[in-house]
Amino acid sequence: MKDNFKKAPFSAQIDLSKFSMQDFEKATDEEKRQQDVMGESTTFFKDGMRRLRRNPLAMLAIGILIALIIVIIFAPLVIPYGYADIMKGSANLHPFEYSASELKQIAKGESVFPHIFGTDSLGRDYFIRVIYGARVSLVVGIFASILVLMIGMLYGSISGYLGGRVDLVMMRIVDIIYSLPDMLLIILLAVVLNETLGSIIKGTIFAKLGTNMIALFIVFGLLYWVGMARLIRGQILTIKQNEYVLAAKCIGTSTSRTILKHILPNCLSVIIITTALQIPSAIFTESYLSFVGLGVSAPMPSLGSLANEARSGMMTYPERLLFPAFAICLIVLALNLLGDGLRDAFDPKLSR
Template structure:
C-alpha cells in the first residue's frame, strides 16, 4: 500500500539521525572572499605557471648578484669577448694553480664585463621600473578616477575631458623630449643637491620615464576606476553611509576603493609589462638608464654590433624581456578571469 503524499500524518522514520555515509548532511566550511579568489586562481594553470616564472625571475635578479663572483661594472682585462663558459689565459693560469675560477656563464662583452650578471642586473632594473611606474599610475589614476566618478556632474565632465586630451598626447615623443630637455637640469641637481645625488643612478632617461608615467599613463586607470565608481555609488551601502553622515573622503577610501580592489590589482598587474617594454625600448635607443648601469634594452643595443659573431649576447636580453612581459600578461589575464568569472562567458 502506497503512502498518501498529501497525508498530514507524520512518519517517525523521517526523523531518524542521518547516517555518516548518506549525502543528506553536507558540511560547508566557512571561507573568506580572498580564500575563494586564491582557490580559483589555483585552477588557472597558465596563470599559475606565469606567476611561478615571475617569482623565479625575481629570485634570480635580486639574490644571485649578492654573491656572484663578478659585478655588473667590473672590467676584467684579458677577458674581452669570451664565449660562454670560456676562460681567459689569465684565468686558465689561475685555474692551473689550483685556484677556484668561476666561468662566465654567458661570456663577456667587448669591455670584459660578465654578460650573465649584466643580464640579471638589467632584469632587476626592468622589474623595478615596471613596479614603481605601476604604483605611480595606480595612485594618481585611482584618486583622479574616484573623485570624477563619485562627484559626477560638471566636475566629472571637465575631468574626463582632460583625460581625453591627455589620451591624444604621443607618450613616446614626450618621453624622448623630456629625456633630452631634462638631461642638463638633472645633472646640475645631481651635483648641487644631496638628495638628488642619490638618484643619479637613475639618470635623465629613467627620471623622464617616471615623470611621463605620472603625467600621461594614469588616464587608463582613471577611466576604469571612474566607470566602476559610477556604478557602485548608487548601491545601498553607499546611500546608507551618506545617510549616517560619512564624509565623502571616508566613503571613497573606506567603501568605494576597497570594493574595487580586484579591478585595481588586475589593471596594475597589466600595467607592469607596458612600463617594462617602454623602459627597454628607450634604453635600446640610448635614452634609458645611465651607463654603466645595464638595462635589457641597452644590452640588446650593445649586442647589435656583434650580432653575427656573438649572437648569444642578443638572445639573452631579448629572451629575458619576452619571458617577463609574457609572464606578467598571462598572470594578469588569469587574475582578470578570477576577479570577473563572467569574463570567460563574455569572450
C-alpha cells in the same frame, strides 16, 4: 486520528497509517546542530586566491616570477663579478669560455667562476649584466605601475564619485592628456632634464639611474595614469548606482569614508588586474627607450640597452642579443599570464 483519516485514491501523500511510532526515531542533538551549521565563511580574497591556485598557467607564471626574483636578488651576492667590472683580456668570450689568463689561474689550481653567458666586448661578465638589466626593468615596471595606480585611482575616484560638472571638466583634461605624444615628451624631457638636473643630482642615487630614467618616471606620472583614471571612473560610476552607497549616505557617512569603505573595495579586483597588466607595459616602454638610447645611463645596464649594444656583433655573438631579449619575453609573458589569471580569479564575470 489515524482511523478516521481516509486517503484519496490517487493522492501522492504518504499514508501515515502504515507506519507506527517505532518506525521513527528522534533526531539526536548532534543531528539538530548539523542543521544550523553553515559552510565555512569565505572572504572575497580567499575565494579569489582559491580560484587562482586552480589555474595552472597563473601558478606557472607565479613560479617563474618568484624564481626570477630570487635569482635577481641573490645572484649578485654569489657571482664575484660586478656589472661594471672590466676584466682585461677577457673580452668577447662565448658562454662558459675562459680567457688565457683565467686558464692559467685554473692550471695553478685556483678556482675561477665561469662566465655563464660569456663576456661583452669590454670584458664584462654578461650574466651579471643581464641580471642587473632585469633588476632595473622589474623595478622600473613595478614603481611606474604603482605611480600610475596612485594618481589614476585618486583622480578617477574623485571624478567618478562627484560626477556632474566636476566629472566633465576632469574627463576633458584626461582627453587632452590622452592626445599628447608620449615618446616626444620623454625625449624632450630627457634633453631638458639632462641640462638642468644633471649637475644637481651628481653623486646621489639618482645619478646612477640617470636623468633619462627620471624623465621616464615623470612622463609616467604625467601621462600614463589617464587610462587607469578612466577605468576607475567607469567602475565607480557603476558601483555608485548600488543601493548600499545610498544607504551609506542615508546613515550620514562622509564622502571620503564612502569612497574608501564602500566604493574602492568593490572595484579592488579591477584595480589589481589592471596594475598587474600595467607592469609589463611599463617594462616594454623602458626597454624600448633603453634600446633607442634614452633609458638608464651607462654603465648601468638595462635589458633594452643590452639588446642595443648587442646589435653590432649580432652575426658573431648572437647570444648577446638572445639573452636579454629572452629575459624581457620571460618577464613580460609571466606578468601577462599572472594578470590574466588574476582577472579570471577575481572577476569571474569577465572570463566567462
